[in-house]
Amino acid sequence: MSTRSSIERVAGGARANVLSVSFTGIELGRDLDSLLAKETRGLGLHRIDPLGDLTAASGYVSLPAMARGYAEQAAGLEPIAVVGYCTAATLTVALAEELAAVGDRAPLVVLLDPLRPTSASVARSFEDRRRAFGRSEPPVADVDCQGDPGTALRAMASQLAIDAAAFAADNDMDAEDADAITTELVARYRAWLGFLLATAHHTPAGDALVVRCLMSQDREIPAGLVDPRSVRRLELSAEQLPGADAVRELVFEMIEAGASHV
Template sequence: MASDSKSTVEEVNAGQGPAVLCVDFRRFDNQPRLADLLGDGKLHTYRLDPVRLLAQGNVARSLDEIATGYAERVLDEIGEPAVVAATCNAATLGLRLAQRIGRTAARPALLLVDPSWPTPASVGQEFAALRSTIASPAVGGGPAEADVDPLDLQAMLDLLRTDLVTVLNADGVADDEAPFVMESLLPRYRAWLGLLVATCEDTAPPPSGPIHAVLGSDSCIPDWADDAWDLTRMPVSSADILTPGTPAAEHLHQLVRSLISPKPGDFSR
């Protein structure tokens, strides 16, 4: 399957067995990605990258729109995956996607790896962190603090654009070069913050049925988690849970294989 920018479903590894569908994205800190880790384990792995998807368009999308569009594309291109796995701030999108795939086929097994649950406060922190990366000695370091609603995506983008213009002007970047810098950064900022805002605004009820979750030592679970959750907390931090060659990585490989090929009489999926 083609994996260029026009395809929303990327085949990471054409391994043996049923498909494992991962919802992940390239993080600003370049930490390992879930689909790459599982693909290295010779699993037949596909990726959905919502940040890349949102960076390709200029329109904000709700989580329901993203999940519905993804479900249609997945069922059309690869059929029903055996497992839907999602990580970090894509966890809620993974939940919604599994629900929508389950409308037309038996629901796949659902795995969350180091899930995060965005709140207005955490979106505000992410926004402040992005602004802190836009710094220049010529303007005395980072940008000044600003009172912006963390759920107002356009207001955050307008301020990021202003920050970039200020820094580029102070650094003496040529007028014909500045647009290229802006175009390389702003779509990524819009996509990342757009995913967080859309997740915060998601009001769908919690899903029913079993959810497998692998957590780092500092990971948290939502208040609505119940006895249907199969929780495994690894003795590593969230930053290290996807590091290849670690016990956490090996546990993930074994868990996904067990979800692909459950033992007779195992109805935990």
């Protein structure tokens, strides 16, 4: 994977290691990492930040390439479990598959409120980001999220750069503020849309994995990603789930139950 490594140790532990896949630049992702780090029961906790990595990347990275790259970087940790939140669920499963292929055993997969994007939802996310720049007119070029994802991402990034420049001009921004919009924010938007595209265009097998899933009361089970029999419903809203102490306790109970050699 042609991105920097963002595997970061969040909490030390003398027993074994756990990987968390979340988006550190997004509030609920930070909440989840902070929640898990409160009490790890002696397990080491390491975080993967795909959004940060893709922001630093120069173009489209497929989900299998992401999973292979992270598996290579994390192989020395020999994680006993991989925890994925929301839209990171598909990458979490693919990463566990890659780790299983290079290690002695497959890590347990724990998914929290998994969400699987579609081509239609990626298109809506693109439109939302254009509206954030105050644009409502059709894009300069057609964007086909069902077609080649690399081509779609280039078209979206090009359009967002145009929209950001227009937004900066319309608001008479000085050079520093304009650069923050046209460079930093556009790169962040491009990374997010690229991740959604990569996820929407990949279906992990997951056949050889043990998957456990905790879901809020109002989130639908994503078809083709989670076996309904693996789901435990909690009396929490989607907003409450990543910050609830009960969720942390359940996550580590699942990990310890699924890893008898810890």
